[in-house]
Amino acid sequence: MEYSQYTTYSAEGVEAETYTSSCTTPSRSKKRNNNNTRRFSDEQIKSLETMFESETRLEPRKKLQLARELGLQPRQVAIWFQNKRARWKSKQLERDYGILQSNYNTLASRFEALKKEKQTLLIQLQKLNHLMQKPMEPSQRCTQVEAANSMDSESENGGTMKCEAEGKPSPSSLERSEHVLGVLSDDDTSIKVEDFNLEDEHGLLNFVEHADGSLTSPEDWSAFESNDLFGQSTTDDYQWWDFWS
DNA sequence: AGTCCCAAACAAGTTACTTCA
DNA sequence: TCTGAAGTAACTTGTTTGGGA
Numbered sequence: 001m002e003y004s005q006y007t008t009y010s011a012e013g014v015e016a017e018t019y020t021s022s023c024t025t026p027s028r029s030k031k032r033n034n035n036n037t038r039r040f041s042d043e044q045i046k047s048l049e050t051m052f053e054s055e056t057r058l059e060p061r062k063k064l065q066l067a068r069e070l071g072l073q074p075r076q077v078a079i080w081f082q083n084k085r086a087r088w089k090s091k092q093l094e095r096d097y098g099i100l101q102s103n104y105n106t107l108a109s110r111f112e113a114l115k116k117e118k119q120t121l122l123i124q125l126q127k128l129n130h131l132m133q134k135p136m137e138p139s140q141r142c143t144q145v146e147a148a149n150s151m152d153s154e155s156e157n158g159g160t161m162k163c164e165a166e167g168k169p170s171p172s173s174l175e176r177s178e179h180v181l182g183v184l185s186d187d188d189t190s191i192k193v194e195d196f197n198l199e200d201e202h203g204l205l206n207f208v209e210h211a212d213g214s215l216t217s218p219e220d221w222s223a224f225e226s227n228d229l230f231g232q233s234t235t236d237d238y239q240w241w242d243f244w245s
Numbered sequence: 246a247g248t249c250c251c252a253a254a255c256a257a258g259t260t261a262c263t264t265c266a
Numbered sequence: 267t268c269t270g271a272a273g274t275a276a277c278t279t280g281t282t283t284g285g286g287a
Contacts, residue, residue: 038262038275057255079276082255087274089256 040080044070048077052084 040048047070051058058066058081067074 039264040275060253076275078254080274083275086256086258 040070040072044072048080048084052081052088056085056088057081 047066051062051066055062058077063074063077063081066072067077070077
């Protein structure tokens with residue numbers, strides 16, 4: 001192989017050449033001008049890349065061998081590997097940033113969807129509260145519950161309950177209705193309208209939703225280790241936000 | 246065993262130069 | 267032809283690490 005087109009280093013090596021110059025403080029431009037060829041050949045790069053793929057750090061013995069094969073100084077090979085590691089790390093950071101950004105976008109859109117769903121459920125809850133405040137006959141109860149459910153058909157559980165044909169609530173259907181409401185029987189006087197008011201609801205929400213709109217506090221975010229994060233996302237198919245589903 | 250010194254290797258940042266749009 | 271951005275080989279500096287005294 002012929003590499004003279006690219007390198008004109010002396011047999012003493014790069015370091016020797018640099019520090020045996022006449023100046024105590026070596027002139028870089030002078031040195032560079034003396035070595036007016038810089039780029040390694042495509043073949044040299046290819047060999048270096050191939051080696052880098054198998055191991056990002058070279059053993060001294062392999063470094064010497066590779067340098068001999070490519071007609072380079074061992075120090076040149078060492079420097080190429082150092083630079084290559086730095087470039088690879090930089091690219092890896094870019095990739096990780098892209099992954100993180102995409103994860104964030106997914107999470108943000110999911111959060112927005114959940115917020116909308118929450119609003120829908122709150123509206124439904126208010127309607128049910130309103131209905132519960134009215135005195136009602138047992139025969140009306142089912143009808144009202146059914147009406148409340150049908151008002152929000154987008155709700156997953158809404159509209160799934162049916163009254164019996166005769167219009168009277170059977171024990172089982174009543175039980176289901178009450179289950180949806182999260183309440184007890186008619187006789188339970190402990191039920192209060194405040195149990196369903198928004199303050200309580202917000203209290204619950206504040207557990208996960210902070211004033212700044214973030215899902216968790218900054219302290220909580222710091223608990224995430226980026227290494228673990230990317231370790232998971234790159235080593236297998238598990239997505240760290242999958243706990244939502 | 247603990248400490249100091251030294252050399253090698255490395256990461257991070259910089260410089261000088263080339264290439265290309 | 268000039269110019270600025272991007273890429274790259276080589277360098278500098280500071281840190282870590284392993285071995286010998």
